[in-house]
Structures are given as C-alpha cells and as structure tokens.
Amino acid sequence: MSLKDLCTIDMIPKLVEAGIDSFKIEGRMKQPDYVYTVVSMYRKYTDLYIQKGAGNYKVEDKDRERLLGVYIRRGYTDGYYERKNGREMISFERPSQKEPPLEYCPPKELQEKINGNLILFSGERAKLVLEYRTGRVECTGGIVQPAMRQPLTGDRVEKQMRKTGNTSFCFDRLSIEMKGEVFLPMQALNELRREGLLRLEECILEDYRRKSPEKLSDGISMDSRYQGTDLKGVLSCVVQTREQLEEALGCAYMEVIYVDSGLGLKKEIRQLILRNRSRCRYYLALPYICRETHAKQWESLYACVSGEGADNGIYDGVLVRNWESLLRLKALGYDKDICLDQNLYVFNRYGKAFINRQGFRQYTAPLELNARELRTLDIQGAVMNVYGYQPVMVTANCILETTDRCRKEEGYTDIRDRCKKRFAVRTCCKYCYNVIYNSEPVFLADLAEEIMELSPGELRLDFTMETREETRRILETYVDAFIHKRSVEAPSSGYTRGHFRRGVK
Structure with missing residues (x-):
C-alpha cells in the first residue's frame, strides 16, 4: 500500500514534449528540507531543458543522490509512466529519513x-x-x-x-x-x-476581499427523467451480484438500477433484465479505470450499452466513472443517457456549468460535501448516495499481485489497519485494478426528512458485498424512510455519516 516517492526528473523532456505545461510537486507531511531540495532540483532541470533542449539534457549523479537522500520512503519510482503496475513501485520497509537536511535555512518571517x-x-x-x-x-x-x-x-x-x-x-x-x-x-x-x-x-x-456575487446560473438543465415531476426522490441502486439485482427487482419502489459491468455483461444477467425490461430503467456502471490496452473488452461492452446485437435496447444508459470512458463514448457516437458518478466531481457551480457545456444532464452529488454545502451547490434533480460502502481508493496496483497471490479471479479480499479495522478490497481482474472500500457503510435513512429538503432526483443505494438478506433488509429500511415517510433508527454501531455532517476537514 505504501508507494515509493514519485520521481520523474529524468523524464522532464518527455513530459514537456507530451504537452504537459505545469508540474505539481506534492509535499504533504514532508519536512522543509524535502520541499527545498525537490523544488530546487526540478527548477534547475526544467530550466536546463528549456535552455539546452532534450539532446543536451542529463541529470548529474550528485543531484540524483540529493533527491534520494530526502525521499523518506527508501527509494523512488517513475510511477505509471513506463508500466501498468508493479511490485517495484511499493515500499515494503518502514519509512525513515536517510540523510540529514541539506542546506536548508528557514526564512525569517517578513514584517x-x-x-x-x-x-x-x-x-x-x-x-x-x-x-x-x-x-x-x-x-x-x-x-x-x-x-x-x-x-x-x-x-x-x-x-x-x-x-x-x-x-x-x-x-x-x-x-x-x-x-x-x-x-x-x-x-x-x-x-x-x-x-x-x-x-x-x-x-x-x-481592499482585497472578494465581494460575494449574486447567485449565478450554473447553466445546467434538469435531467429529462425528472422534468415535469415534483422531484420526490426516486430510489435507485448499484448492484454487483445477481442476488442483489434480484432483490432490487423485487422492490416495488425501485425505479433505476445500475448494474456493475462485471455483472451486467453476463448472458444470464442480460436475459434476466430482458424478462423484467418494463420493470424499471437499467444503466450499466462502467469500470473505474479505462486503458488503451482494454480495447477488446470495450468492444463487447460498447456493443451491450449501444444496443447493437441480440440484446438491442437492454440498457437505457451508462454510469461513467472516468473521463477516458467519456471520451471513448463520445468518439463512438454514443447517444443514450450518461450519468456521471460521484468521482467525476461536480464540486461547485463552475463544475456544474462545465458538465452542462459538455452536454451531460445527470450527475452524482460529491460525497465530500456536507448538508449545508450540498444546499449551496443546489443538487436539485441530481443523484445522491444515501447508503453504501464507499470507495476510498482505486489503485492500478493489485494487492494480491504485489504479494504474489494473484489468482486472476474477481472477488473480494481485505486489508486491516493498525486499529484492526477491515477494509474490503475488490479485485477487478478483467481490467486489472483494485477498489478499496471504507470499513463502514454510509447510512442516512434516519435523516430522510433533511435529505429530501435538498430535492435530489435519485436516492442511490450502493450495494457491494451485501448478501441477499442484507440487501433485502436495507431496501426495506430505505423504503420505509423515504417512501412511506416512517421514522427509522440508525444501527447502534458499524456505520458512518460520511461527510454529510462534518464535510471535509
């Protein structure tokens, strides 16, 4: 889990020639000498490339040693630029400072x-x-x-x-x-x-304080699914297993089902959906990571979502989780509904205006905003997550492969932190990445009245590793809270409010 420090100083010419015009240097929780050395080295060699070009570009050994000396994770890597993933990117030893600080002198406070x-x-x-x-x-x-x-x-x-x-x-x-x-x-x-x-x-x-402007139009129009409605907040869910899908189909109030691509491309699942075609609307939830090397997988995926072949019209749209997938769909001329998942951030009105200019009408409210911030953003008609184990990390480095236990089998494993909390890890072998989920699910059913004041268009439940019985119980709880307007109680333990109460600190 502990990646080595990213060091791309040898790749500056390639990065610039690839079209990158700004280098971001992260120094979170780093000592001043680390920041000083890294910034000064990248400034020096960026200037060298600008002045002398790629043909005369060479990093001096003494400067490379200086960088190695301040990297506290015992080594560095050039990241994913030259590889898909790999064990060599991971640090298996406890981080420690290898060298004393280098010629750093804290500046005096200016007055x-x-x-x-x-x-x-x-x-x-x-x-x-x-x-x-x-x-x-x-x-x-x-x-x-x-x-x-x-x-x-x-x-x-x-x-x-x-x-x-x-x-x-x-x-x-x-x-x-x-x-x-x-x-x-x-x-x-x-x-x-x-x-x-x-x-x-x-x-x-x-004199320098910004004056709060009048509220600007974010330029986004309401999703066509909810135009002319009273925005009652329809129930929707994401499912990863057949049992979860069957329970969702058995819920009379379920109106939208997002079927994970690992499940939704299976023949028996497509047949199950066809038999219940008029039951509700179906969307295929696309993978979190999209690579050029997965062109063949994308052919079968696109055939399914576009309506080509025997299963014509099976899905009403797609749930998109990365910009690469959006570009692929756009290039292929996809013309059905597209819903943006929460990791394609619509964090403020400028984000809303941007996705509107791109032609998207439906988005998922960001998980990082609290109730007050969601109200300011105005998520009327948007999708809102109200239940589920939320992803805390999507990683191209597979935990099982790193520890020589890869079986090329999709499923769940887990890791534990220093407090012995269990974090479920989903291995997505078809596209070769892992999704690490929070140790506790978000539960907001008992806050239904407060949530409905935000006027979301969809109330989405994200099912991951829940059993059939757990799925049924959760569906019943949320139907009671949001449909029948009954008072429900939160579990005594084992859940989180996410950021709904506290936001991002």
Missing part, C-alpha cells in the same frame, strides 16, 4: 513597516493612530492617569509599543506625544497596540 502616533494626555483616553501606505486606522484605550510615583517615559513607552512579536507588522517611525507626568499600565498599552494592529490588518485586507 511590513508601518508608522504610528501614540497620544497620552492625562484625563483622556490613550489614542493610537497607525498608517500603512494609504491605510489609516485610529483606536482608543484606557484613560491616562496622572502619575503618582513613577511617570511613564518616552523611551519606556516606545520600547513597549515596538514589541509587535510575530504579527505582520513592525514600526518604522513611531512618535509619542505625552503632556506632563502620566501613567498607563503596560497591559493597557499592550491591548491598545494589539487592537490597533488588528484593525490595520483588517483595513488592508478589506
């Missing part, structure tokens, strides 16, 4: 110079005026008292006022006006300084 004027007159409130470029603020503090014993001196006051600490400012010029022998506690001076600096910062930021 903007400001001018100030402090006025301390006995019997009046202390007054502080701060100026920065065109910005000017005034604030007042406590009442200045006549000195009884130790009057304030200009030097002492100035020394105290210049203690701006780790704020964004430091004084350039600071004038102090005092009349007679006066006294003000140091704490009062500190509070006056803090208040003034805070107001000055707000004054500066105000």
